[in-house]
Amino acid sequence: DGGITQSPKYLFRKEGQNVTLSCEQNLNHDAMYWYRQDPGQGLRLIYYSQIVNDFQKGDIAEGYSVSREKKESFPLTVTSAQKNPTAFYLCASSIFRTTGQGPTPASKFFGPGTRLTVL
Amino acid sequence: GENVEQHPSTLSVQEGDSAVIKCTYSDSASNYFPWYKQELGKRPQLIIDIRSNVGEKKDQRIAVTLNKTAKHFSLHITETQPEDSAVYFCAAKRSIYSGAGSYQLTFGKGTKLSVIP
Numbered sequence: 001d002g003g004i005t006q007s008p009k010y011l012f013r014k015e016g017q018n019v020t021l022s023c024e025q026n027l028n029h030d031a032m033y034w035y036r037q038d039p040g041q042g043l044r045l046i047y048y049s050q051i052v053n054d055f056q057k058g059d060i061a062e063g064y065s066v067s068r069e070k071k072e073s074f075p076l077t078v079t080s081a082q083k084n085p086t087a088f089y090l091c092a093s094s095i096f097r098t099t100g101q102g103p104t105p106a107s108k109f110f111g112p113g114t115r116l117t118v119l
Numbered sequence: 120g121e122n123v124e125q126h127p128s129t130l131s132v133q134e135g136d137s138a139v140i141k142c143t144y145s146d147s148a149s150n151y152f153p154w155y156k157q158e159l160g161k162r163p164q165l166i167i168d169i170r171s172n173v174g175e176k177k178d179q180r181i182a183v184t185l186n187k188t189a190k191h192f193s194l195h196i197t198e199t200q201p202e203d204s205a206v207y208f209c210a211a212k213r214s215i216y217s218g219a220g221s222y223q224l225t226f227g228k229g230t231k232l233s234v235i236p
Contacts, residue, residue, distance in 0.1 A: 031222075040128070042208060042226040043163070058223070090162065094222065108153070108224065110162040 003027040006091050006111035013078070013085065013118050021076045021114045023091030030095060032074035033108070036060060037088040046089075049074055078116060089114045121146040121213045125227025132199050133235050140230045142209035143191040151212035152192050153224070154183060158205045166207075167194070199234045206231050 004025045013019045025032065034046040045058030049068040063082025068074055078085045091111040122145040132138045144152075150171040155163035169176045169183045169192065176183050180199075185192040196203055210224040 040228060042125075042228040043224075044226075045223060048223065108165070110155075110164070112162050 004091060004093055004109055004111040006089075006114050008114060009112070011114055011116045013116060015118060016080045018077055018079050019116065021078070021089055021091075021116070023074045023076065023111055024072055025074075025091075025093045025109075025111075026072060027093055027095070027109065028071070029093035029109075030071070031093060032068070033092040033094070034058075034064070034066065034074070034076045035090045035092065035110075037090060037113075043090065046076065085116055086118045087116060089116060121149060121211055121225040123209060123211050123225045123227045125209050125230055127230060128228065129231045129233070131233045131235060134199060134201060136199055138196045138199050138203070138232055138234075140194045140207055140209070140232070141191060142193070142211075142227050143189075144211040144225075145190065146211070146213065147187075147190060149211040149213060151222070152183070152185060153210050153212075154194050155208045155210065156205045157208065157229075163208060196232075199232075201234050201236050204232055204234045 007022045031050050033048040035043040036046055037043050044060050046060055046064050047055055047058055047066045049055040052068055052071050055066050055068050063079055065077045090113050092108050094108040123142055125142045130138055153168035154166050156166045157163040167178050167181050167183050169185050174185055180197045182195040206229045208229050209227040213223045
């Protein structure tokens with residue numbers, strides 16, 4: 001799991017500002033994801049990307065944007081349109097393994113997280 | 120879409136006792152069910168997973184059971200230790216195929232396990 005890094009660890013934002021959270025992986029995984037974690041809510045999917053230059057909205061994409069210009073990097077921008085951005089943000093990556101029964105999902109590895117607080 | 124319910128939300132056990140956490144899912148086509156452990160302020164880490172072609176899987180003190188007919192799966196921790204104290208999340212892989220290399224998980228809301236020495 002040391003192959004996924006997120007920065008910064010803590011981030012403070014003023015209302016009306018956009019901020020960008022970094023996520024980098026050196027696991028050679030094709031797929032990357034952003035989750036948001038709130039107390040008592042579990043993990044909710046914001047965006048995911050299967051491959052470079054492609055990404056898809058998750059369940060709570062409003063107020064967020066992403067890019068995937070490189071396989072190793074999947075930055076998340078929290079825009080001023082996100083009404084309640086204070087949360088713990090987790091990046092993840094995954095790969096499929098090919099077995100005798102076809103492709104099966106392998107582990108999803110999480111980064112250490114970024115805690116975003118709106119002042 | 121998929122919906123995962125997890126119970127209980129909090130669980131306290133005495134050291135050495137067993138702990139059981141239960142999850143139900145709604146999409147009968149879901150076929151992969153991982154469990155994650157998250158210690159305070161840290162990232163979730165996969166502790167065990169099970170695929171729909173298997174009914175039970177064990178790894179030392181941890182086991183997971185799956186009942187496809189009833190659409191529920193459970194995490195069993197035996198001989199609990201203080202270091203087992205954490206939040207545990209179950210998840211189910213959605214049946215929607217998202218393309219090579221990616222898949223979507225729906226997570227339960229977590230169970231905070233406290234092991235009392």
